[in-house]
Amino acid sequence: MxxxxxxxxxxxxxxxxxxxxxxxxxxxxxxxxxxxxxxxxxxxxxxxxxxxxxxxxxxxxxxxxxxxxxxxxxxxxxxxxxxxxxxxxxxxxxxxxxxxxxxxxxxxxxxxxxxxxxxxxxxxxxxxxxxxxxxxxxxxxxxxxxxxxxxxxxxxxxxxxxxxxxxxxxxxxxxxxxxxxxxxxxxxxxxxxxxxxxxxxxxxxxxxxxxxxxxxxxxxxxxxxMGNKQVVFDLREPLKAIPKTLSQYNLVLENDGNKLVFTYSPFEQGNDISNVLDNLKENGIRPIDIQVHQSSLEEIFIGLLNEKNVKDQVA
Ligand SMILES: Nc1ncnc2c1ncn2[C@@H]1O[C@H](COP(=O)(O)OP(=O)(O)O)[C@@H](O)[C@H]1O
Ligand SMILES: [Mg+2]
Structure with missing residues (x-):
């Protein structure tokens, strides 16, 4: 050492x-x-x-x-x-x-x-x-x-x-x-x-x-x-479920299927936003608006602290 x-x-x-x-x-x-x-x-x-x-x-x-x-x-x-x-x-x-x-x-x-x-x-x-x-x-x-x-x-x-x-x-x-x-x-x-x-x-x-x-x-x-990013798609038509062909991505539906939230880390390979966009298009899903959200230092700290508190409680 x-x-x-x-x-x-x-x-x-x-x-x-x-x-x-x-x-x-x-x-x-x-x-x-x-x-x-x-x-x-x-x-x-x-x-x-x-x-x-x-x-x-x-x-x-x-x-x-x-x-x-x-x-x-x-x-x-x-x-x-x-x-x-x-x-x-x-x-x-x-x-x-x-x-x-x-x-x-x-x-x-x-x-x-x-x-x-x-x-x-x-x-x-x-x-x-x-x-x-x-x-x-x-x-x-x-x-x-x-x-x-x-x-x-x-x-x-x-x-x-x-x-x-x-x-x-x-x-x-x-x-x-x-x-x-x-x-x-x-x-x-x-x-x-x-x-x-x-x-x-x-x-x-x-x-x-x-x-x-x-x-x-x-x-x-x-x-x-730490570097998680979120992209929120506002959808033209609400979705009932996430299509199977999109299951490889970390996608979650919110607002009664009117919002599709994609969470990814820019440091992970092969999980990039352009693939998701292509896939959405192929599935006939059309976003009318997109918001990008980067986890701030503040949120990361809060996240880490919460994780730690949970661990402390378990320990
Ligand atoms: N001489 C001091 N007397 C009392 N509190 C202090 C003194 N110096 C720093 N602190 C307090 O200790 C905490 C840590 O300060 P500091 O080490 O300067 O933080 P950082 O460098 O991370 O911004 C702060 O809450 C600050 O107000
Ligand atoms: Mg200082």
Missing amino acids: TQAAISIKNLEKTYDNGFKALSGVNLDVRAGEIFALLGPNGAGKTTLIGAVCGIVRATGGSVEVFGHDNIADYKAARSYIGLVPQELTTDLFETVWNTVSFSRELFGKPANPSMIEDILKRLSLWDKKDSEIRTLSGGMKRRVMIAKALSHEPRILFLDEPSAGVDVELRTSMWQQVHSLKDIGVTIILTTHYIEEAEEMADRVGIISKGNIILVDEKDALMKK
Whole structure:
């Protein structure tokens, strides 16, 4: 088995006001993977990252980073980690070069200009190295935050909501940059509430809701489960029953046979909408209107939570 980069056991956080933001989180992140922590706002993503990085004081449980306890052996554990926080925090009047170099010094690492150069080039910031950060666009500022996090050559990079407030173009180039970091062996953990981001980036996805990890799975398996679409056909003539020749499809009649509902996953092969349309036509079934409905993240969470509640009751 590959070594876990991060091993989280029964991690709990109750804030001073009594709010329980993490209730017994167990999670192993594998070395070298891209792991997406997916969950709605307020689920506890930033708290979890903070507790691993030593910014938030956990009230129970433990975290090991490459085998080092993140409290007893804080310095060693922290040295493995680069953190790009959700909120951009940096000295706006400093230059890109100085900011990134200084971040490296903070970790007690000897100066290494050629490495800083490499990071800035990798993040397309090289031509901005002498610019003050306040003069940069939002996307560039975010890349400076990534450069800072990479300055001490961490083996693990945390990206907390990297795409929040970032335009589509930049998002795509950032995803490419993250993949290229993975290629050089960096373990990446990102938080997001965008399904597409988890889908695009992650090897594995963990879903967090109300301070609990409710599911961890390979991305492909999860997207198959999550990506259900529904097409609702309003029919000209009500149908009494679904024709036998259509039985291979997941079709259900509603509204006294006036609506035909087709549910499918775009990730399943051979179950595509054009086959269904052809088959409807062959059976003389004519829709007068069509609505497409994609399960939203919200619905998926509700679905997963309901599933979990049912399992808990059975167990
Ligand atoms: N310092 C704090 N004191 C009290 N509650 C907090 C504090 N920080 C976060 N919370 C609460 O903990 C929950 C999880 O927050 P957070 O980890 O930021 O969620 P996420 O990053 O998933 O949006 C939220 O309900 C939030 O309001
Ligand atoms: Mg957050």
